[in-house]
Amino acid sequence: MGSSTALKELQRDLEVQANLLSKLQKEISKNHQVRKQYTIQLGENELVLKELDLLKEDANVYKLIGPVLVKQDLAEANANVRKRIEYISAELKRLDGSLQDLEDQQNSKKSAVMKIQQKIQTLQAGKAKS
Amino acid sequence: MERAKGTVTPLASVFSAEESQKAAKRLEETIGDRQRELNWLRGFAADNTGLVNLVQRLPDELSHEIMVPFGSAAFFPGRLIHTNEFLVLLGEGYYAERSSKQTVEILQRRGKSLESQVESLKATIADLEVEAKFLDVTAYEAAEGVVDIREEYVEEDHQGTSSNSGKPYQFKSENMNVAIDDEDYARIMARMDELEKEELAAQSGSSDEEDVGVDANFGCSISKNFFDDNDYVRSYVLKIRSSMNVDSTENQIKDLTQKLEDAKTTYSTAEQPSGIASQRVPSSRLSIGDIKEQPGVKESSLHEMERIDSRKQPPGPSEPKKVQAVAPVSEAFTGTVVERSTSSLMNQSSASSQVSSSNPSKPVSRFKMQRANRG
Numbered sequence: 001m002g003s004s005t006a007l008k009e010l011q012r013d014l015e016v017q018a019n020l021l022s023k024l025q026k027e028i029s030k031n032h033q034v035r036k037q038y039t040i041q042l043g044e045n046e047l048v049l050k051e052l053d054l055l056k057e058d059a060n061v062y063k064l065i066g067p068v069l070v071k072q073d074l075a076e077a078n079a080n081v082r083k084r085i086e087y088i089s090a091e092l093k094r095l096d097g098s099l100q101d102l103e104d105q106q107n108s109k110k111s112a113v114m115k116i117q118q119k120i121q122t123l124q125a126g127k128a129k130s
Numbered sequence: 131m132e133r134a135k136g137t138v139t140p141l142a143s144v145f146s147a148e149e150s151q152k153a154a155k156r157l158e159e160t161i162g163d164r165q166r167e168l169n170w171l172r173g174f175a176a177d178n179t180g181l182v183n184l185v186q187r188l189p190d191e192l193s194h195e196i197m198v199p200f201g202s203a204a205f206f207p208g209r210l211i212h213t214n215e216f217l218v219l220l221g222e223g224y225y226a227e228r229s230s231k232q233t234v235e236i237l238q239r240r241g242k243s244l245e246s247q248v249e250s251l252k253a254t255i256a257d258l259e260v261e262a263k264f265l266d267v268t269a270y271e272a273a274e275g276v277v278d279i280r281e282e283y284v285e286e287d288h289q290g291t292s293s294n295s296g297k298p299y300q301f302k303s304e305n306m307n308v309a310i311d312d313e314d315y316a317r318i319m320a321r322m323d324e325l326e327k328e329e330l331a332a333q334s335g336s337s338d339e340e341d342v343g344v345d346a347n348f349g350c351s352i353s354k355n356f357f358d359d360n361d362y363v364r365s366y367v368l369k370i371r372s373s374m375n376v377d378s379t380e381n382q383i384k385d386l387t388q389k390l391e392d393a394k395t396t397y398s399t400a401e402q403p404s405g406i407a408s409q410r411v412p413s414s415r416l417s418i419g420d421i422k423e424q425p426g427v428k429e430s431s432l433h434e435m436e437r438i439d440s441r442k443q444p445p446g447p448s449e450p451k452k453v454q455a456v457a458p459v460s461e462a463f464t465g466t467v468v469e470r471s472t473s474s475l476m477n478q479s480s481a482s483s484q485v486s487s488s489n490p491s492k493p494v495s496r497f498k499m500q501r502a503n504r505g
Contacts, residue, residue, distance in 0.1 A: 041222075045221070047221055047240075048220045048221045048222050048224050051220045052226075059226055059227060060226070061224060061226050061227075062217065062224070062225040062226070063223055064223040064224075069217075069225060072224075081224070084222070
């Protein structure tokens with residue numbers, strides 16, 4: 001009964017691989033969502049920056065921190081927004097990299113699953129013959 | 131070198147019907163999502179324009195009497211002062227103090243960006259719709275069993291430069307049109323002339339069957355030639371015509387029947403030794419059916435002639451041929467030859483494929499036979 005134990009092992013293997021694959025897919029979808037959020041924030045920040053650039057030096061700018069509006073210097077606000085944009089861009093880049101990584105992993109896992117499935121099939125076929 | 135060989139692939143094997151239907155469905159869903167998004171954006175745009183109107187109107191007065199919302203359910207009366215001071219949210223928690231005019235400027239910029247978003251979304255939706263349509267059509271065609279015919283166009287060898295362009299054409303007729311250059315054209319025209327002559331010779335002194343054949347091959351121009359060149363048929367036709375126009379006098383009828391008799395003898399003699407009798411008989415029968423479908427004068431004249439026939443001579447087995455020999459020619463003279471011929475051609479081709487599998491027109495052999503008979 002060597003073949004049947006081998007088959008069982010393969011099936012367990014397949015299960016493990018499939019679980020890993022689904023985990024990867026989940027991560028990828030999460031990545032997509034986070035990226036979407038960041039993209040939206042980036043757009044918003046760019047809009048803010050544009051408006052801030054259009055403001056005159058003497059304009060009053062406030063920042064909402066929690067429940068209160070705190071008066072801010074225009075130059076300071078401008079710098080903050082720029083920094084924020086930089087951060088978001090860097091984050092987006094990082095997410096892109098990780099997404100690429102995840103997709104590679106996903107592909108390799110997929111092919112691994114396929115291989116195991118083929119093995120199982122051949123084993124079953126051999127069993128049916130014998 | 132290979133002669134042009136086409137590949138025929140059923141569309142269903144490339145795009146299976148169910149798969150494309152599924153894809154189309156998925157696309158429809160995406161389109162729905164995008165549509166919702168678009169509506170959302172449009173809502174924003176409408177809000178924005180409303181806000182612009184309000185902000186423009188507010189500084190018209192020094193103060194406004196309003197009901198101030200208090201919680202979700204209650205209001206109390208209040209008064210808006212400082213009507214030209216706005217604290218505008220720029221996004222990301224940043225607010226700026228602006229006047230009404232400046233606020234309107236900001237809002238208009240925002241409206242523009244919204245508009246561009248709407249436009250891009252619209253373009254996306256249009257794209258998706260085209261895709262969905264294509265998939266729908268593909269699914270339908272795959273289900274219908276449409277095949278994709280591809281044929282390599284290989285230029286004729288006689289040109290010497292036989293280069294295989296290797297460009298696949300969808301249909302053969304298309305690549306025929308593309309291919310005809312001057313040399314080919316001249317050659318084809320020469321061949322056409324040859325065939326025309328043969329057809330004309332074959333038709334002299336005979337009936338409409340050849341007429342049908344001619345039309346099958348060359349269209350109306352030959353029919354014209356046919357009547358111009360052929361005195362025999364012309365006189366024949368004229369007589370019939372007069373018998374149709376004037377209430378047929380006895381003389382004309384006699385004349386006509388005499389002609390009919392002639393035609394009949396020509397026919398029968400032509401037909402006795404011929405191997406294509408089996409082909410003729412069904413087609414002539416068919417022509418009669420055809421003629422009887424024609425309404426009005428033609429039909430009545432046909433009946434008349436039939437009557438004349440039965441009066442003057444005992445009905446023979448070849449009687450249908452006589453009638454058939456006359457009526458279509460008379461019609462031909464009235465100018466309806468092309469239409470009728472094609473219609474009868476269509477009938478004939480379908481009928482001949484049912485009744486006899488032989489080729490409907492064999493001009494050369496017929497011509498030879500008839501010439502032998504006459505000479």
